[in-house]
Amino acid sequence: MCLAIPAKVTELLADDMATVALDGVKKQISVALVEDPAVDDYVLVHVGYALHKVSPDEASRTLAMMAEAGLLQEELEEIAGSEQ
Secondary structure: OOOOEEEEEEEEEOOOEEEEEEOOEEEEEEOOOOOOOOOOOEEEEEOOEEEEEEOHHHHHHHHHHHHHOOOHHHHHHHHHHHOO
C-alpha cells in the first residue's frame, strides 16, 4: 500500500541520508527535505524520503492507529522486503 509512516532517525549519513528504525526494521532514507534532522528525531517517511519531522507523541499515536487498522505490519513487511 505504501503509506507514509513515522520512524526514528538512528544515524545521520553523508549526502543527506540517514538510517531510520521502526519496530526492529532499519532502512536508509533521504532526509534532504527535512530541516536540521538529528538522531532521535521522528520523521514521516514515504517511498524512501523523510517528508517532515513529527513529535514522539504524534508518531506513537499514528503507529497505534495504523496497528489497530491492520496497516502497520503490512508496511513493515514492505519496508523489510525492499531492503533485500
